[in-house]
Amino acid sequence: MHTLLLVDDDDDVLATLTRSFRKGYKTLSASGGQAAIDILNSQTVDLIICDQRMPNVGGVEVLMHALTVQPQAIRILLTGYTDVDSLLSCVNDAHIYKYVTKPWMPDDLNFTVIRALESLDLQRQLDEARIQLEIAYKETVVMLCLAAEGKDQDTASHLHRVQHYTTALAMAVDVNEKEAIHMGLMSMLHDIGKLATPDAILKKPDKLTDEEWLVMREHPLAGARILGENPFYEMAREISAGHHENFDGTGYPNQLKGEDIPLAARIVKLADVFDALTTKRPYKEPWTMQAALDLIDSQAGTSFDPKIVTEFKNLFANGTLAKIKETYN
Numbered sequence: 001m002h003t004l005l006l007v008d009d010d011d012d013v014l015a016t017l018t019r020s021f022r023k024g025y026k027t028l029s030a031s032g033g034q035a036a037i038d039i040l041n042s043q044t045v046d047l048i049i050c051d052q053r054m055p056n057v058g059g060v061e062v063l064m065h066a067l068t069v070q071p072q073a074i075r076i077l078l079t080g081y082t083d084v085d086s087l088l089s090c091v092n093d094a095h096i097y098k099y100v101t102k103p104w105m106p107d108d109l110n111f112t113v114i115r116a117l118e119s120l121d122l123q124r125q126l127d128e129a130r131i132q133l134e135i136a137y138k139e140t141v142v143m144l145c146l147a148a149e150g151k152d153q154d155t156a157s158h159l160h161r162v163q164h165y166t167t168a169l170a171m172a173v174d175v176n177e178k179e180a181i182h183m184g185l186m187s188m189l190h191d192i193g194k195l196a197t198p199d200a201i202l203k204k205p206d207k208l209t210d211e212e213w214l215v216m217r218e219h220p221l222a223g224a225r226i227l228g229e230n231p232f233y234e235m236a237r238e239i240s241a242g243h244h245e246n247f248d249g250t251g252y253p254n255q256l257k258g259e260d261i262p263l264a265a266r267i268v269k270l271a272d273v274f275d276a277l278t279t280k281r282p283y284k285e286p287w288t289m290q291a292a293l294d295l296i297d298s299q300a301g302t303s304f305d306p307k308i309v310t311e312f313k314n315l316f317a318n319g320t321l322a323k324i325k326e327t328y329n
């Protein structure tokens with residue numbers, strides 16, 4: 001059942017309002033602005049019908065307060081005056097759903113309330129569906145990564161470190177936070193194409209032959225294929241396809257150059273190489289962060305985007321990299 005907050009300093013009006021919404025709703029009534037604010041601070045309401053002109057605390061103030069503390073609640077203004085200026089400020093500042101002039105036709109107000117609550121319910125359903133979808137797509141990423149785990153030397157902790165280096169680096173190059181977090185999540189899929197690489201090649205202890213290298217180098221495009229066509233995974237496809245491209249155009253599979261390589265791929269490439277260098281692998285001991293940065297720095301402009309290298313060095317200097325490494329060890 002929806003909860004309506006009815007606000008009017010005129011007792012008769014308040015009684016009329018309460019009577020007309022007695023059936024089918026839970027009603028709360030306030031005989032003044034301050035009383036309405038007190039209710040808004042302590043109880044959740046779905047819709048507010050508020051008188052404009054009240055002593056001390058007026059309707060605009062009440063509805064602006066509602067916008068702050070319960071923005072999802074629908075705001076309807078009751079006005080007995082044709083005071084255009086204050087009406088305008090109410091529409092603009094309190095984002096009201098509708099204003100109704102006094103005296104009102106009961107059916108009109110009823111209908112307005114029904115319509116408003118329908119749109120509120122629809123919005124809530126949409127929000128819920130969006131949250132579920134978001135959870136589902138995040139879980140899919142983790143599922144895919146779990147499926148690929150053990151296929152390569154890449155472990156869950158490698159993927160998490162790459163994820164967080166990527167997010168930090170993306171924010172450092174001015175990608176907005178939401179997009180940066182998404183990029184981090186998608187970075188976990190950078191080597192998903194290795195699912196298609198035969199174990200005999202992936203796990204071969206000796207040097208790969210030229211032919212085996214050719215097969216190995218298929219994993220970026222194999223990954224992009226595995227990731228399908230859904231727009232949700234667009235960035236993951238860019239990362240998979242582009243994380244072995246070199247800034248100077250000497251990488252694979254497409255020999256893309258400079259900013260033709262998608263930003264996400266340029267970022268993840270650096271995060272991935274840095275993590276591979278600074279962690280123990282079956283064939284090598286971990287390098288120090290400084291040694292890894294020196295190598296990366298020496299390849300700024302050849303393997304890596306020099307601007308991203310600069311930002312990465314800043315993340316090292318301010319301790320962000322060390323913190324991530326420590327957290328996801």
Ligand SMILES: [Fe+2]
Nearest residue numbers: 190191219243
């Ligand atoms: Fe790779």
Ligand SMILES: [Fe+2]
Nearest residue numbers: 154190191272
């Ligand atoms: Fe990796």
